[in-house]
Each structure stands twice: as structure tokens, then as C-alpha cells.
Amino acid sequence: MDLQEKKKTETAPASAGADSKGYFDPWWWLVFAVIGMIILLITTRPDPFMRILLFVRDGIGVTIQTTIISFFLVLIVGLIAALGRISRSRILSGIATVYVEIVRGIPLLVQLLFWYFAFPSVIQGIGSALNIEALKNYLANPVGMAILGITFCYAAYMSEIYRAGIQSISKGQMEAARSLGMSYVQAMRYVILPQAVRVILPPVGNEFISILKDSSLVSVVAVADMTRRGREFMAANFIPVETWSMIALLYLVMTLLAARLVTFIERKSRLER
């Protein structure tokens, strides 16, 4: 089918580097170089590098946890927002459009500051006004608010990716499914989304990597992630070059591995056709 042919040729050039695998794959060399660098630093100069690594160790876990939980929530909320945007109901598509436009117009850092500092005050204010004890004493959980903030923001971008993916599937697919008696939801579930997922895999992978990097912003809202632990270490020891080099290398390892994973999944889903 020509639709399939088109998709194949479209995805081919982007992943040409990854497909030419074998003896020279710059990606792997880079991963090994960065990991080698970290090992070299902590073995040849354990002080300060090993100390830094041990100090930020729990922050690595927080970063990964925040990223992965946010990412899965983004996948769900983004899909709901996308279905809202393409909905024929004016109200639903209106709400979804306003949401996306608002979120895209405000920096993530400002959104995080709002969720952590402003949102609890708003809730407490409402609690006082309505005299509800539970709301009056509401306190924001840093990690919870960080995940909420990232999800709220990234789901808007993700919805645009879903929308483009869904709209790239030819109209005839929906018509064929409906003509067989499937409801809109069934057609989406069994026919449209399985095809759209293959189309949007590369941009979704990029979003994952972006979330991983932008999770460093949660350090401003009292979440002890890798970046915040780095700042704490620096405040105590004041060795900025070593500290931030180490943090940068750790982020780099994670993003490079994530990129590899994305390429792997992409290739696998392509072979399945």
C-alpha cells in the first residue's frame, strides 16, 4: 500500500546512521567515551570526583524517577488532550486548544514555580474562604508538584505530536473501520492509534529525552534531584568545575542511553510490519 511505502521512505533517512551499524557507530563510541571518562575521573581522582558521585547518587534516582513517572503521565494526558483537540465537539476542542495555547506560552520554569509556590496558596485561600480544614492546611509535596508541573506542560506538547500522528493516517482508515460497524472509540483503539504510534515514535522519544533534561528545573522547587544535589555539594565545597563537569557527564550518559533505547524501539517496530 502506498501509505506504507511513503512512511518507510520518510523514516529511512533519519535513522540511516543507526542502520549502518557494525564496526563504526559514532553513538556507541560516544557512550563509551563518556562512561570511560567518568570511570577515569573517579579512579584517578577519587577526591573530589568519587565524593561528588556518592553525594549526588540519591539525586540520580530522583531524576530518573521524576522523568519516568512524568513521561507516562504525559503519554496519557497528552492523548486525552489530543483527542479533545480533534474532537468534533466545539466545547471539547475549545478546552483542549486553550489548554495547549496557555501552556505553550509560559516557560516551564515559571509553571513549576507556580505549581509549587502559588498553587498551594490558592488552595489554602479557597480552604479559608469555604472553611474546609483539609484545604486550609494543604501543603505541597515537592516531588508531586514537580511531576504535576512537568506533566501539565509536556502533555500539551505531546498532544500536538499525537494529533499530527493521528491526522497523518488517511481518512479512509477511519471510514473503513466505521463502515464495518465500529464505534469511533473502537476505530481509534484498533485501527488509528496502532498506526499513529509507529509514526510518532521518533518525536515521542525526543520528548522523553527533553523531559529528562528539563527535569533539572525541578531543583528550584525543593526536589533533591541530581542538579539540586550538585548545587548543595558546590555550596559546601565550592569546586564548581569538578562538580558541574561530573553532573554534565551524568546527564550525558543518561540522554545518550535513552537515545539508543529510542532508536532500538523504533527499529523494532519498523521490522514488525
Added chain:
Amino acid sequence: MAPIIQIKNVHKRFGSVHALRGVSLDVERGEVVVIIGPSGSGKSTLLRCINRLEEFNEGSIVVDGIPLDTAENINAVRTEVGMVFQQFNLFPHLSVMDNITLAQRIIRKRDKAEADEIAIQLLNKVGIPEKAKALPGQLSGGQQQRVAIARALAMNPKIMLFDEPTSALDPEMIQEVLDVMMNLAQEGMTMVVVSHEMGFARAAANRAILMDSGQIVEEAPPNVLFTNPTQERTKEFLSRVL
């Protein structure tokens, strides 16, 4: 018995374009109707109104006693009406087998074994049992269209709609699809076919209809319509097609 399809005074507008201008048409059970006409005459639109892929602005359509009004009724009609598209519209991510069993399982609630058995029977019927495991992209256009017919038949429809089923095919593949359609017609399936395949119309159709500018210009048995048309517009159109 009442006609299985009753179309009364249907109007359809696309913005300022008046695509159907008061079309009325009855199709009897077991009847094969072929609709011809220039592009933009509304023949495909009319066909797509019968299973409500296209909404219409005025008039009414009743299929097998069910009026096309509520969402529930529309879905009920769609399960009784199979449709075959010009571009096949097979699901490219599913194997031939899964294409034919998907709707059986989720709409007709058949279990896998039963749905598979029906699918294999139908693949035999359309002459490509060996392609059960293939993906649509690995088939020729003619094979894809035959799978599309099998997919529609798997729902045990009472009516089959064909929207220019051979227009996207290479010439040497047209016959294999027409043969399948011919067999269906002989088995007594009610069929509404938008197509310019005059040979098929002559051999299988009870009635041929010429549409132009959103209206039915003339209807008659195919031999009469093709050889002795009464309307000037029909003669003009046929002189260009034949």
C-alpha cells in the same frame, strides 16, 4: 416486501456545492444496481449516504427497515451494510487474517476460532487462501481489493456497496475483482455499485442509473440504458465513455 434501501428526496451540500439535489431511489432485495456518471455527479456521495459515512442535509434513507437517524441506528445499519472502497483501505498494520477477523471479533463477538474459520472460507471464496498471513502492503492491488471484499463479507452483510472498486487497479487486475463481484451477484447479494465497468453492468446488474449534477438522469436495465438511452445527457455521457 418493502425495498431494502429506500432513499427519499435526499439533499447534500458541501458548503456552497449542492452535491445531491433531491435523489430518490429504491433498491429491492437481491437487486444489483450500477450507478454511472461523470466525476462530481454525486454518485459516490449517494453511495456513502447509504451507510451514513456522509451526512445528508434533507430527506430520509431507510435501510432494511432501519431509518438512518440516531447514532445507534447508524451503527446497526453499518453492521448490515458492507462497503468496498476505491483505495481498498485495508488496515496496513494487520495481517490479511486480522483484517478480516477484527470487526467480527469486536462487533459480532465471535471467538477467535470461529472468526478465523470464517476468514479462511472467505479467502478461499475470493481465491487467495495462501495470503492469510501476509500484510496488505505485500499484496497486489487486485489481491488487496479481494481481501477488502472478504473483510466486508465477514460481517454477513445484507447489502454490499462498491465505490469504484476497480478504478485504482491496473488493467490486468480488474477482472479478478469483477469475477468475485459477479459471483456475489449470482448468489443473490443486494449490491449497489458505482463503476464504469460496462461489461460487469451488462452481465450482473438489474438496473443501471446515470447521475449528473446531483440528480438521477435516467434509470433502466443496463442493456437498454447503454444501447437505447432516452435522455440527451445519457447519450452524451455514453458517447464519451464507450
